[in-house]
Amino acid sequence: xxxxxxxTYRDGARAVAALAVAVGGFGISFGLLARSxxxxxxxxxxxxxxxxxxxxxxxxxSILGTGGTMVAAVTAAVLLNARYGPIGVSVAPWLxxxxxxxxLRAQLVVDESWAVSAEGEGRFDARILVGAxxxxxxxxxAGTAAGSLGGEILGDPNAFGLDAAFPALFLALVLPxxxxxxxxxxxxxxxxxxxxxxxxTPAGVPIIAASAACLVxxxxx
Amino acid sequence: xxxxxxxVAAVGAATVAIKATGPxxxxxxxxxxxxxxxxDLLAPALLSALVVTQALADxxxxxxxxxxxxxxAAGIALWRNAPILVVIVVxxxxxxxxxxxx
Numbered sequence: 001x002x003x004x005x006x007x008t009y010r011d012g013a014r015a016v017a018a019l020a021v022a023v024g025g026f027g028i029s030f031g032l033l034a035r036s037x038x039x040x041x042x043x044x045x046x047x048x049x050x051x052x053x054x055x056x057x058x059x060x061x062s063i064l065g066t067g068g069t070m071v072a073a074v075t076a077a078v079l080l081n082a083r084y085g086p087i088g089v090s091v092a093p094w095l096x097x098x099x100x101x102x103x104l105r106a107q108l109v110v111d112e113s114w115a116v117s118a119e120g121e122g123r124f125d126a127r128i129l130v131g132a133x134x135x136x137x138x139x140x141x142a143g144t145a146a147g148s149l150g151g152e153i154l155g156d157p158n159a160f161g162l163d164a165a166f167p168a169l170f171l172a173l174v175l176p177x178x179x180x181x182x183x184x185x186x187x188x189x190x191x192x193x194x195x196x197x198x199x200x201t202p203a204g205v206p207i208i209a210a211s212a213a214c215l216v217x218x219x220x221x
Numbered sequence: 222x223x224x225x226x227x228x229v230a231a232v233g234a235a236t237v238a239i240k241a242t243g244p245x246x247x248x249x250x251x252x253x254x255x256x257x258x259x260x261d262l263l264a265p266a267l268l269s270a271l272v273v274t275q276a277l278a279d280x281x282x283x284x285x286x287x288x289x290x291x292x293x294a295a296g297i298a299l300w301r302n303a304p305i306l307v308v309i310v311v312x313x314x315x316x317x318x319x320x321x322x323x
Contacts, residue, residue, distance in 0.1 A: 190269045
């Protein structure tokens with residue numbers, strides 16, 4: 001690729017604009033679910049503001065809501081978020097500056113902000129990551145507050161097909177990543193691992209196990 | 222503290238720590254050469270896993286449902302070089318329409 005102009009925070013925000021609507025919709029349903037699981041109105045909003053990881057929050061709250069133990073709820077959330085370990089390592093070289101600033105920006109890493117900031121061959125754009133992350137964070141927390149305080153505004157986000165917005169985004173982003181045979185092998189093996197483990201393991205494990213597919217890069221590195 | 226607030230605090234602290242580990246410990250420096258060959262394959266491997274699980278998984282079950290119509294529509298939009306915004310909207314609309322009709 002020839003040198004493109006440097007990208008800005010605003011480009012990151014633009015990259016996830018459509019998705020922010022879907023994230024806001026899921027924020028509303030998280031707020032509703034958490035409220036109906038007996039969490040009160042404030043705890044769901046605090047959780048979205050401090051955790052910012054939708055799938056883990058849904059899992060923890062639904063386990064609590066169905067009478068599961070605290071340990072089960074926290075374990076499920078940690079398993080679901082374990083993928084942010086390797087994901088954090090992948091973006092680490094591109095997050096410069098003092099440790100506190102790297103710490104704060106690392107919190108804006110979610111699947112979607114990470115995916116849109118990937119430039120291929122292990123490169124990431126920190127400004128895109130932060131612009132996209134802040135946009136999604138705002139949508140997630142605002143949506144949660146609307147759901148927790150406001151009640152039934154939207155109805156079921158799946159009725160609007162919002163659940164299909166996420167795999168569509170990831171499909172659009174994985175295709176340009178496949179520029180070599182190794183990348184193709186990693187994508188196929190990663191997808192196969194995730195699919196094979198889905199019926200067998202708790203949610204979250206298939207995704208973290210799929211990251212083992214990048215070990216096909218060991219020999220030639 | 223109630224169970225609710227303990228869970229909120231524990232999940233929050235664990236997530237913040239997991240997300241921060243790589244960037245705080247390794248941030249701003251190139252990864253060791255042995256790691257880069259592995260890490261540059263993380264995006265294709267994990268993105269592909271996210272596509273598969275979010276399009277096909279329903280809890281622990283594999284569910285072939287309206288999302289597949291949305292993914293097919295997204296595939297056609299991508300093949301026609303549509304911008305990502307259009308791909309996402311087309312996928313959601315095709316999925317919603319399928320749920321409405323079926």
